[in-house]
Amino acid sequence: MTEENYISAYQQKKHRKNIFLILSVFILIIIMFMISMSTGFIRLTPMELIRTLFGMGTDKQNIILFDFRLPRIVISILVGMALAVSGSILQGVSRNALADPGILGINSGAGVAVMLFISFFPTTTAAPVFFLPILAFIGAGTTAILIYVLAYKRGEGISPTRLLLTGVAVAAGISAVMIVLTLRLSPENYQFVAVWMAGSIWGSNWSFVLALLPWILILLPIAYSKARVLNTLNLGEIPATGLGLAIEKERLILLAVAVGLAGASVSVSGGIGFIGLIAPHLARQLVGAKHQYLLPTAALVGSLLLITADTIGRWILEPSEVPAGIVVAVIGAPYFLYLLAKSKA
Amino acid sequence: MSVLTVDHIAVGYSNTVIIEELSAAIPEKKITTIIGPNGCGKSTLLKAVARILKTQKGAIFLDGRAIQQVSTKEIAKKLAILPQSAEAPPGLTIFELVSYGRFPHQRGFGTLKKEDLKHIHWAIEVTGLGELRDRPVEALSGGQRQRVWIAMALAQDTEILILDEPTTYLDLAHQLDILLLLKKLNEEEGKTIVMVLHDLNHASRFSHYMIAMKDGEIITEGEPKKVMKSENLKAVFDINAILMTCPFSQNPICLSYQLNKETECLLQTVE
Numbered sequence: 001m002t003e004e005n006y007i008s009a010y011q012q013k014k015h016r017k018n019i020f021l022i023l024s025v026f027i028l029i030i031i032m033f034m035i036s037m038s039t040g041f042i043r044l045t046p047m048e049l050i051r052t053l054f055g056m057g058t059d060k061q062n063i064i065l066f067d068f069r070l071p072r073i074v075i076s077i078l079v080g081m082a083l084a085v086s087g088s089i090l091q092g093v094s095r096n097a098l099a100d101p102g103i104l105g106i107n108s109g110a111g112v113a114v115m116l117f118i119s120f121f122p123t124t125t126a127a128p129v130f131f132l133p134i135l136a137f138i139g140a141g142t143t144a145i146l147i148y149v150l151a152y153k154r155g156e157g158i159s160p161t162r163l164l165l166t167g168v169a170v171a172a173g174i175s176a177v178m179i180v181l182t183l184r185l186s187p188e189n190y191q192f193v194a195v196w197m198a199g200s201i202w203g204s205n206w207s208f209v210l211a212l213l214p215w216i217l218i219l220l221p222i223a224y225s226k227a228r229v230l231n232t233l234n235l236g237e238i239p240a241t242g243l244g245l246a247i248e249k250e251r252l253i254l255l256a257v258a259v260g261l262a263g264a265s266v267s268v269s270g271g272i273g274f275i276g277l278i279a280p281h282l283a284r285q286l287v288g289a290k291h292q293y294l295l296p297t298a299a300l301v302g303s304l305l306l307i308t309a310d311t312i313g314r315w316i317l318e319p320s321e322v323p324a325g326i327v328v329a330v331i332g333a334p335y336f337l338y339l340l341a342k343s344k345a
Numbered sequence: 346m347s348v349l350t351v352d353h354i355a356v357g358y359s360n361t362v363i364i365e366e367l368s369a370a371i372p373e374k375k376i377t378t379i380i381g382p383n384g385c386g387k388s389t390l391l392k393a394v395a396r397i398l399k400t401q402k403g404a405i406f407l408d409g410r411a412i413q414q415v416s417t418k419e420i421a422k423k424l425a426i427l428p429q430s431a432e433a434p435p436g437l438t439i440f441e442l443v444s445y446g447r448f449p450h451q452r453g454f455g456t457l458k459k460e461d462l463k464h465i466h467w468a469i470e471v472t473g474l475g476e477l478r479d480r481p482v483e484a485l486s487g488g489q490r491q492r493v494w495i496a497m498a499l500a501q502d503t504e505i506l507i508l509d510e511p512t513t514y515l516d517l518a519h520q521l522d523i524l525l526l527l528k529k530l531n532e533e534e535g536k537t538i539v540m541v542l543h544d545l546n547h548a549s550r551f552s553h554y555m556i557a558m559k560d561g562e563i564i565t566e567g568e569p570k571k572v573m574k575s576e577n578l579k580a581v582f583d584i585n586a587i588l589m590t591c592p593f594s595q596n597p598i599c600l601s602y603q604l605n606k607e608t609e610c611l612l613q614t615v616e
Contacts, residue, residue: 007462010479011440095434153359228455232448238428239494241397243501244421244449289434290441292455 018287018297025286025300029077032304036073036311037065041319071206076310076324077303078212079265080275084302085223086261087276088283088295089254092230094160100277101262103167104255105143107271108174110263111197112181113139118193119184133211133267140263146170148255158251199272199325200313208268215264219257220299226254227291234289272325274332275302281339305331348373348537349394349424349505354403356393362401363389364561371505371554376531376538378548380572381558382582387541388429388509390558394539395426395507407505421449425498429509433482439493440478443468446500468499472526488519495526506530508540512547520544524551546598549573550591557581573597579605 038044042064044052052061083101090099101107113135151166152158182190229250232240240247262276279302280294286301287293309327316322349371357363363386371377371394379387392398394405396412404411412420425446433442446468447461457465469478472492477485482493491511498506511527512520528551530536542548548555548569555572557564559581565572573596578586586602603611 007457008440008479010438225454228448228451231445231455234434235445236428236431238397238426239431239497241417242395242421242424242426242428242498242507243445244416244418246417284436288436290437 014288018293021286022293022297022300025297025304029300029304029307032307032311033073033077036076036307037069039311039315040064040069041314067206071209072310073307074209075212075268076306078209078216079269079272080279080302080304080306081220081299082212082216082261082265082302083272083275083306084279084283084298085220085295086258086265087302088280088291088298089223089226089230089258089261090276091280092234092291093251093254093258094164095234095236096160096164097281098277099164100273101258101266102171102271102273102276103164104259104262105147105167105170105174106140106259106262106266107197107273108171108178109143110136110140110266111193111271112143112174112178114196115178115181115185115193118189119181133208136267137263140266141259143170143174144255144259144263158248195323196270198323199270199328200321200323212264212268215260219261219264223254223257223261224295226250226257227295230254230291230295231289234291270323270325272306272328274325274328275305278328278332278335279305347371348408349539350406351390351394352404352406354393354400354405356389356398356400358398362561364393366403367561367563368403369556369563369566371537371539374531374535374537375553376527376551377540377554377556378552379539379541379556379558380543380545380548380581381564385558385581386561387558389561391507391509391539391541395424396420397426418449421501421503423503424505424507425501425503427494427498427506427508427511429513431494433493435481435483437482438479439469439474439482439485439496440465442482442493443474443478443496443500446497449501464500464502468496471499471530472496488515488522491515491519491523492526495523499530504535505537505539508538510541510543512542512544520547527551545573545578546591549596549598550594569596573599578602 034049038046038049044061044065048057048061049065051057052065057065086101087099090101090104091097114132117131117135147163147166147170148158150170151162153162182193185193229245232243232245233247233250235243237247265272280298282301283294283298287297305328306324309331310324313322313324313327347370351367351369353366353368355362355365367390369390379390381387389398393400396417400413404413406412407415407420407423444457444461444465447457447464450461469475472495474489474492474496477489482490485493495511506527508527511523515523524547527538527540531538552569554567555569556566557572557577564581565577573588575586575588578584578599583605584602585605585608586599588597589600590596591598
């Protein structure tokens with residue numbers, strides 16, 4: 001065998017299989033997109049859907065599709081992507097398969113910011129709704145920085161284990177603060193916060209799409225360009241150092257990307273927990289541990305999961321809605337138990 | 346000639362200093378083995394040389410330049426490390442793991458170029474893993490796995506290889522197998538090899554140069570015939586060793602040994 005074609009038939013087959021899998025998930029997203037557009041309190045038949053999409057719908061159909069459903073679907077896709085990539089990064093950096101954006105205090109940080117705001121300005125007028133994403137993002141970022149500073153040890157830098165433990169501790173502390181804060185809330189405000197925390201895609205409006213899009217467009221390519229770095233970090237600290245990786249610097253960049261992605265999504269979708277944990281897992285089962293494949297697959301799986309969960313949430317208890325975060329958790333928990341049972345056998 | 350010089354370094358973990366002051370020179374294109382009792386600082390020295398631990402004082406020179414002043418990627422082109430216990434992420438094949446060894450030579454997205462494939466090919470073949478290259482790493486035996494990590498270090502294409510106890514957890518035959526591989530790499534490829542070994546007889550048989558350490562200091566160093574003397578082993582390990590000549594390498598080996606205090610007891614009884 002010559003050196004030039006040392007990439008074996010097996011490697012080429014694996015590459016083709018992975019590309020096929022990625023395309024399959026992509027097609028599933030498109031199918032789900034269609035289903036999601038026609039699902040809701042007012043159903044649209046496939047014909048009505050196509051007519052409306054091509055600008056021949058009634059005013060009512062136009063409003064339902066373009067002002068309510070489409071922005072919401074686009075947001076689910078973007079948020080699913082962001083959370084999944086954020087989770088993949090965190091799992092890669094910490095070498096811990098149970099890491100997810102929640103451990104960086106992003107969900108709880110955003111939650112407490114929202115709660116503080118509502119408990120001090122209890123009037124649910126139009127103003128806070130546009131304030132909330134910014135506030136949630138600030139809360140998420142502040143908590144992430146706090147955890148980073150607490151986990152930092154001079155001379156040794158930041159160890160993934162310390163980061164995870166500090167994250168769990170800070171999140172527990174914040175939960176305690178939130179319980180105290182709930183006592184101040186009126187029942188209506190409490191309900192709003194509860195639904196927000198459970199992760200409903202409430203920011204279903206084109207301006208939220210515009211607020212989220214720049215983050216995704218900037219941070220996803222950065223994450224993807226770090227695929228090779230993530231592969232190396234995944235080997236552990238000593239091998240990564242030996243291979244010439246500037247560990248401290250790269251870890252900081254990757255953590256910042258993960259926080260940015262998760263913070264941006266939490267700010268429009270609330271605390272959707274399971275996606276960041278489960279999408280990387282599923283993706284790893286599909287395409288393996290190489291981040292060149294893992295990151296795009298996880299992103300697509302995350303989108304698919306969230307768009308499906310949101311659609312089910314809109315449909316299952318019509319006319320009321322179940323937050324997508326809860327649907328994800330209901331699907332996610334049994335899957336995790338299954339994984340656990342399988343790993344024991 | 347030495348490519349790697351350690352100049353009056355102090356090194357340790359956050360609060361404990363393990364090595365207070367130590368200087369050494371690693372000879373070029375030779376096999377150097379560090380020996381010493383548990384906790385004597387031999388792994389610490391190796392980690393300092395491999396820039397995993399930062400030195401608190403002094404400097405380490407690689408090709409005449411202090412490693413603190415060279416970028417870590419630059420160092421990775423000259424010096425590869427084999428960690429004591431490394432675990433590959435699940436699902437990775439041998440080919441994939443070995444290809445990660447090309448990291449310091451790659452840029453951007455990391456598509457494997459002709460040059461990369463050439464080194465990966467050679468590393469897999471020279472370690473005898475050709476048949477297994479599409480297997481997942483976790484499906485291999487301990488000895489094979491150690492070979493994969495060595496192959497990854499070889500794909501890195503460095504002059505110097507640093508290994509921390511490469512034979513631990515392997516049976517007798519596989520230990521020898523790894524050491525013979527290292528010997529071959531030294532003789533045929535001119536690799537400079539620095540390692541920590543616990544087995545004195547292996548150290549004596551396969552090294553050109555030995556460094557014996559105790560309590561963070563070098564007690565004695567030199568070729569095996571100089572280091573493997575009963576008075577040195579007494580000073581380093583506190584043992585009374587019976588030495589003889591190895592029929593294979595003509596270097597001294599330890600036939601059997603007793604703890605020093607045991608011998609003293611015995612002498613007292615005789616008296």
